[in-house]
Amino acid sequence: MTKVSRRLFTAALGAALTTTGMLGAWSSPALAQQPGSVITVATIGEPPTLDPVGTTSDLVSIITQHIFETLFTFDKDWQLQPLVASALPQISADGKTYTIPLRSGVTFHDGSKMTAEDVVASLDHWLKASPRGKTAAPMVDSVTAKDANTVVIALKEPFAPLTALLAMNNGAAAIVPKSVIDGANPLKSLIGTGPYKLLEHKPDQYIRLVKFDGYASPTGPASGYAGSRTAKIGEVRFVPVPNAATRVSGVLAGQYQFADSLPAEALGRFKGVAGVQPVIVKPFGFPLMIMNSKAGVMANQKLRQAVLTALEPGDMLLAGFGDPAFIAPEGSIYAPGTPYYDAASAKPYGEHGLSKATELLKAAGYKGEPIRIMTSTQYEFLYKMSLVAQAQLEAAGFKVDLQVLDWATLLQKRGDEKAWDAFFTYHTFVPEPSLITVMNPSYPGWWDTPAKKEALAAFNREMDPAARKAKWVEIQKLFYSEVPSIKVGEFYNLAAASDKLTNYTPTPWPFFWNADLKN
Amino acid sequence: MFVYIVRRLAGMMVVMLIVAAVVFVIARVVPGDPAAVMLGSSATPEDIAALRSRLGLDQPLLAQFILYLGQIARFDLGDSIFLNRPVVQALAERSELTGLLTLMSVGIAVLIGVPVGILSAAKRGRWIDQTALGIAMLAASVPSFWIGLTLIKYLAVDLTWFPVAGYGAPDASFGERLRHLVLPAIALGIPNSALILRFTRTSMLDVLGDDYVRTARAKGLPPMVVVLKHALRNAMIPILTVIGLTAAVMIAGAIVTETVFGLPGVGNLIVSAVLRRDYPVIQGALLVVSAIYVLINLSVDLLYAVVDPRVRY
Numbered sequence: 001m002t003k004v005s006r007r008l009f010t011a012a013l014g015a016a017l018t019t020t021g022m023l024g025a026w027s028s029p030a031l032a033q034q035p036g037s038v039i040t041v042a043t044i045g046e047p048p049t050l051d052p053v054g055t056t057s058d059l060v061s062i063i064t065q066h067i068f069e070t071l072f073t074f075d076k077d078w079q080l081q082p083l084v085a086s087a088l089p090q091i092s093a094d095g096k097t098y099t100i101p102l103r104s105g106v107t108f109h110d111g112s113k114m115t116a117e118d119v120v121a122s123l124d125h126w127l128k129a130s131p132r133g134k135t136a137a138p139m140v141d142s143v144t145a146k147d148a149n150t151v152v153i154a155l156k157e158p159f160a161p162l163t164a165l166l167a168m169n170n171g172a173a174a175i176v177p178k179s180v181i182d183g184a185n186p187l188k189s190l191i192g193t194g195p196y197k198l199l200e201h202k203p204d205q206y207i208r209l210v211k212f213d214g215y216a217s218p219t220g221p222a223s224g225y226a227g228s229r230t231a232k233i234g235e236v237r238f239v240p241v242p243n244a245a246t247r248v249s250g251v252l253a254g255q256y257q258f259a260d261s262l263p264a265e266a267l268g269r270f271k272g273v274a275g276v277q278p279v280i281v282k283p284f285g286f287p288l289m290i291m292n293s294k295a296g297v298m299a300n301q302k303l304r305q306a307v308l309t310a311l312e313p314g315d316m317l318l319a320g321f322g323d324p325a326f327i328a329p330e331g332s333i334y335a336p337g338t339p340y341y342d343a344a345s346a347k348p349y350g351e352h353g354l355s356k357a358t359e360l361l362k363a364a365g366y367k368g369e370p371i372r373i374m375t376s377t378q379y380e381f382l383y384k385m386s387l388v389a390q391a392q393l394e395a396a397g398f399k400v401d402l403q404v405l406d407w408a409t410l411l412q413k414r415g416d417e418k419a420w421d422a423f424f425t426y427h428t429f430v431p432e433p434s435l436i437t438v439m440n441p442s443y444p445g446w447w448d449t450p451a452k453k454e455a456l457a458a459f460n461r462e463m464d465p466a467a468r469k470a471k472w473v474e475i476q477k478l479f480y481s482e483v484p485s486i487k488v489g490e491f492y493n494l495a496a497a498s499d500k501l502t503n504y505t506p507t508p509w510p511f512f513w514n515a516d517l518k519n
Numbered sequence: 520m521f522v523y524i525v526r527r528l529a530g531m532m533v534v535m536l537i538v539a540a541v542v543f544v545i546a547r548v549v550p551g552d553p554a555a556v557m558l559g560s561s562a563t564p565e566d567i568a569a570l571r572s573r574l575g576l577d578q579p580l581l582a583q584f585i586l587y588l589g590q591i592a593r594f595d596l597g598d599s600i601f602l603n604r605p606v607v608q609a610l611a612e613r614s615e616l617t618g619l620l621t622l623m624s625v626g627i628a629v630l631i632g633v634p635v636g637i638l639s640a641a642k643r644g645r646w647i648d649q650t651a652l653g654i655a656m657l658a659a660s661v662p663s664f665w666i667g668l669t670l671i672k673y674l675a676v677d678l679t680w681f682p683v684a685g686y687g688a689p690d691a692s693f694g695e696r697l698r699h700l701v702l703p704a705i706a707l708g709i710p711n712s713a714l715i716l717r718f719t720r721t722s723m724l725d726v727l728g729d730d731y732v733r734t735a736r737a738k739g740l741p742p743m744v745v746v747l748k749h750a751l752r753n754a755m756i757p758i759l760t761v762i763g764l765t766a767a768v769m770i771a772g773a774i775v776t777e778t779v780f781g782l783p784g785v786g787n788l789i790v791s792a793v794l795r796r797d798y799p800v801i802q803g804a805l806l807v808v809s810a811i812y813v814l815i816n817l818s819v820d821l822l823y824a825v826v827d828p829r830v831r832y
Contacts, residue, residue, distance in 0.1 A: 038688075042781075046791060048557045048601055054570075055558050131558065131566050185573070203602045203609065204783035204791065205686060241684055241781040245668055250683040250781075253676045378794075408551030408796050415555070415564040442563040 037234030039257040039501065039517055041510075042241040042250055046204050051186040052172040053130045058428050061170035062260070062509045063238050065225075066209050067109075068174035068192035071100060071119070072167035073225040076505075078338060078431040080163050081226035083218055084114070084175050084193060086149075088163075095158030095463050096141075102149045107214040108177050109197040116145035121178035123153070123166075128184040132171035135440065136162055158461045160468060164432030169225070169509060195231040195513045207238040222514050224507065232503075232516040248496070251276055257498040257517065260510060264323040270496055280325070281493040281506045283335035285428045287320065287385060289373075289486040290438065294446035295417040297371065302364035304483035307371075307422075310357035310396035311389055313350055317489045319388045320381035328490040333436065333476055335490050340433055340469060345476040349487070357396035370401040374414065374423035378407040382424040385488060389424075414444040426491075429508050433472050434460055438485050447484030520824070523832035524817070531813045538809045539591060539802065543584055546801045552576075553600045553796040574600060587802065596803030601795055606803035609788060616686055617785040620700050620707070620777075621769045627708030628715050629762060635712075636719025636758075640727060641746055651716065659713035667706035667779040674702060684781035703780045707773055711765050718761045722754040729753075755826040763819035767812045 043062065049055055052064035073083040082088055084106060089098040106114040123143045126133035139159040146152045153162070166173045180188045190198050195217070196209035211231040220227045239256070241247045248266045251259040252273060270278040291298045291307065298304055317327040331349020334340040371393065375386035383404065390400045403420075405413065413419045423444070430436060439456060441448035455478055459471040479485075497504055504515045554570035555562060571577050578586075590597050596606035639651040675683040687696045726732060727750050735745045774786035785804060792800035823830045 046601075048795065056562065131562055134563075134566070184569075200689065202612065202689075202783070203604075204613075204787055206689060208689060237688075239685055239781065243684075243779050243781065246671065246684045246779055246781055249668075249671045249676050250685075253679060253683045255683045255685070406551065406794065408553075408556050408794060409549070411555035412550050412552040415567060440563065442565060444564070 037517060038237060039233050039235070039512060039515075040237045040239055040255065041512070042247040042256040042259040043238050044240070044244075044247075044261045045242045046240040047207075049186065050190055050198070050201065050207070052170065052174050053126055053133070054171075054186055056131055056171040058170065058509060061172065062511075063207055063209075064172070064174075064190075064192075065169040065194070065509060065511055066196040066236060066513065067190060067194045067198055068172060068176065069194050070167055070169065070173050070175065071102075072163055073169075074167055074431050075226040076224035078224070080167055081220075081223070083167075083226065084119070089153075091463065095160075095461070096155045098153040098155070098162065099146065100151045100153065102151065103216065103218065104149055105216045106193050107216060108193055109191045109212055109214075110177065111214065112177055114175065114177075114193060116148055116151050118178045119151045119175055120145050121181050122175045123151070123173060125176075125181045125184070126173040129186075130171040130173065132165050132168055132435065133173065135434075136165050158463060160460055160463050161432050161434040164435065168430070168432075168435065195229050196236060199235070204240055209236045209238070210234065222505075224505070225511065229513040231513050233512060236512045251496045251498065254498065257501050258495065258504075258510065258512075259497075260493075260495045262494040262496060264321050264326045264494055266496075267323065267325065267494060275499050277497055277499060279495040279497055279504075279506050281495065281508055283338060283429045283490060284493040284508050285426050286330075286333070286490055287316075287382060287424065287426045287488040288438070289386075289389065289422055289424055289488065290414075290445040291422045291483065291485060292417060292420060292445060293448075293482075293484050296421050297366075297369045298421040300364050300366075301482055302360055303366055305481075306357045306360035306364055306366070306396065307393065307398075308348060308480075308483050308486055309351065309353055309360055310393050310398065311486060311488075312352040312392055313486075313488045315392070316385040316388045317491065320385040320488075321491055326492045326494065328492075330490045331480075331487060333433070333479065333487055335429070338429075338431075339465070340472050342469075342473050342476060345473045346480060346487075348480045354396050361397050366397070368399050370399045372401045372403060372419070372421045374403045374405055374410050374420050376405055376407045376410050376424075379424075379426065381491070382426065386424045417444075417446065433475070438479075439475075445484055447482070449478075449482055452478050452482065452484075520821075520832045524821075527817050527820075531810070531817075534813055535806060535810060539588070539806055540584075542802050542805045543587060546796070546798050547580055547583075549796075551796045553798065556795045557601065591806070596806070597799035599792075599800045600797045601792075602797070602800070606799050609800060610785065610804060610807055613783055613785045613788055616696075616700070616782060617770055617773075619697065620703060620773060620782070620784060621766055623697075623700055623704035624707035624711065624769060624773070625762065625766045627704055628711035628765060631708070631712035632715025633719050633758065636716040637723055637746065637751065639716065639720045640723035641742075643724060648720075652720075655713040655716045657713075658709050659717075661710065662775075663706045663710050664775045664779050666709055667703065667776055670702045670706055671779075684779075686782055699780075699782075703773070703776050703782060706779070707769060707776050711769075714765065715758065715761055719754070719758050722757045723750060726750045726754045752826060756823055759819055759822050759826065763815050763822075767815040770808055770811055 043059060047060045047063060048057055049060060050064055052060060052068050069084050071085040072080050075081045084103060086101045086103040089100045091098055102116060108114060120143050127137040127140060139155050139157060141154040141156050144152050175193055176187060177191055180191055182188050195212055195215045197212045199208040199210045201207045211234050217229045222228050244263050247259040248262055248269060250256040267278055270276055291304050293299060314329040317329060321327050329350060331346030332341050332343050373386060375383050377383045386402060390402045393400050410423060414423055437443045438445060438447055455475045459475060462468045462471050500518045502516045502518055554567045558566050558570060598605050599609055602609050635651050639648045642648045671683050675681045681702050682699050685699060687699050732745060732750050735749045770785060774790050777784045777787040789804045824832060
């Protein structure tokens with residue numbers, strides 16, 4: 001090596017070492033984060049808003065259910081239980097008057113005491129601003145305060161889903177101070193009655209919720225979202241981590257104590273790893289292929305039946321999720337173990353037959369018009385499923401125009417009945433059947449046949465649980481004969497939690513009251 | 520030089536106006552609706568129409584554009600639809616992270632790329648040169664997200680030397696925040712160091728073949744002085760250009776790395792805004808990024824005069 005090259009080599013090496021030295025300067029103890037009474041929860045991204053009333057976004061409800069509470073909630077068996085109310089409502093014999101007693105001593109995060117006036121204002125706001133409230137609004141005659149601790153909802157006609165709508169944590173009938181309500185606009189400030197209150201929100205960085213010392217808990221043993229609630233952890237910090245691989249690495253490294261919505265293939269990375277436990281949430285959700293019942297080629301019911309017959313949902317599920325541990329080819333809209341499960345009325349599910357599909361196509365008078373199916377790579381499982389669906393439909397004789405869009409475009413385009421014939425989406429588990437989007441006649445797809453309208457009205461009028469189940473079965477039969485949508489099957493959610501996180505209850509919308517952090 | 524700077528800044532105003540118009544049109548032409556995103560997938564068309572009206576998105580495009588130009592004239596970039604704060608504030612909150620990440624990654628790229636590039640040129644055709652070029656080719660070919668995920672796997676998860684992601688806890692010290700940027704800076708710096716290395720090598724090879732370098736050697740000057748004092752200075756103009764461009768691109772172009780490391784930087788802000796159709800943020804952020812891009816290029820042009828006395832403005 002000549003003199004110059006030795007010197008140059010030394011200079012280059014020096015520069016490299018300086019760089020490395022600079023990088024290693026902070027490489028001492030791991031992460032320097034001793035969580036103590038703080039847990040960091042990695043979520044799939046930044047929520048579009050923190051107002052729980054105006055949106056049905058799951059991400060929003062996961063966070064805001066710690067801040068806001070509703071009159072009722074659900075226990076582990078998805079049965080209705082009181083939350084801000086002190087008991088379940090007294091319903092008049094004609095099913096039109098709901099008298100709701102309120103818990104006394106409930107305090108808002110601003111220190112003020114909750115009154116019936118606040119509840120009335122909150123419910124009025126919900127009826128105007130929430131997608132779920134708007135579903136109930138046409139049935140509601142008035143909401144009044146009978147006394148300081150009692151609210152009365154008068155209906156124009158019996159409407160059985162009301163209590164479930166009031167219990168949902170998204171599009172939520174959140175009880176807030178009357179002073180923060182401004183007509184149908186988003187809440188002016190985020191003040192609730194929950195076990196945690198909002199401390200700080202730095203978009204794309206973190207949302208800090210801290211224990212609310214003035215919290216008044218419902219009584220009774222904890223069960224699902226119901227029963228006693230205690231904020232044992234001082235601070236719950238939600239951090240948006242859009243990259244799923246990073247959420248997996250973060251929980252493995254101990255940076256996050258909980259990571260939500262992980263890819264199925266990450267399950268293997270948790271096996272044999274000390275300190276982290278995978279959490280599989282069942283039931284969680286179901287992918288749907290929504291068809292346009294109102295306009296275009298799919299308005300033809302026979303053609304929709306042909307689609308149902310042409311598809312093999314098991315293949316679609318496997319393509320979407322890869323691991324059989326995370327899927328169940330289940331046709332009943334409600335999963336086994338839930339109150340509305342019924343396999344018999346879902347029999348056409350999975351009766352896959354290419355020749356039968358081709359016959360149905362002929363009977364439908366199909367002339368090879370392209371079927372415009374919208375999908376999005378933003379939800380990879382939906383995209384993969386739509387590829388399999390495309391292949392299966394083409395094998396049966398359909399001509400498919402698969403349109404791959406970003407999610408925002410799909411959401412906009414689906415509102416235009418002339419722009420599409422089918423689209424892929426998914427639905428998170430909801431405890432009340434009438435809350436399933438497809439049941440709403442204004443939801444894109446516009447399933448609103450006279451038979452469905454009548455069956456749904458009868459179901460909504462029925463107050464007796466056993467009779468409601470029988471009426472739901474009739475709706476499910478219609479779902480499979482009129483085929484407004486195709487339920488592809490059940491899928492489960494993978495999350496992961498640190499071993500230090502104890503008393504955590506797996507639910508579709510993870511919550512952290514009653515959970516604790518071991519030292 | 521003053522006249523030159525004033526002329527360039529005036530040109531910049533024109534560029535900004537064109538950028539403002541183009542971004543406005545593109546953001547609106549692309550389908551998608553912030554109201555639909557905000558309301559969630561269960562929202563009905565009626566809910567979406569009501570929110571659009573409240574946000575002023577149902578106004579004619581021309582009316583929206585005139586309003587937007589009026590805001591820009593008052594140096595007001597508007598308010599984010601989703602973030603519940605002015606766009607300027609959203610950008611300011613992300614400027615520290617983006618500035619530091621750009622500095623650190625450009626620093627790494629320069630500290631590796633320039634010395635190794637010089638060495639490679641000085642030892643042209645020898646094993647050092649071949650090895651450096653091979654490694655540079657590899658570094659340039661490997662995507663930064665893969666480097667990022669590999670660094671996370673070994674240095675953050677296995678060895679726990681660095682945090683996996685994020686920009687530190689709310690009470691994190693400046694040092695801790697810097698520590699969160701080390702892995703992303705390496706992931707961004709390595710591919711860019713390869714680019715700088717190749718430019719440095721090529722530029723140095725051009726200069727090392729010049730007559731004046733041969734003369735310097737013939738005079739008996741030490742090889743180190745010939746390479747570092749005589750040759751390097753004249754080779755600096757293309758190197759400065761590529762360093763400037765690298766820095767400019769990183770301000771908004773570190774999107775993939777920011778996503779992998781969960782960093783709330785400017786790139787992440789722009790991508791989130793595009794996915795949510797947060798028009799004011801898309802417009803404001805791209806306008807500011809374009810201005811920075813133009814300013815960096817102007818600074819690089821001015822630096823030419825510093826390294827090369829023949830350049831006069």
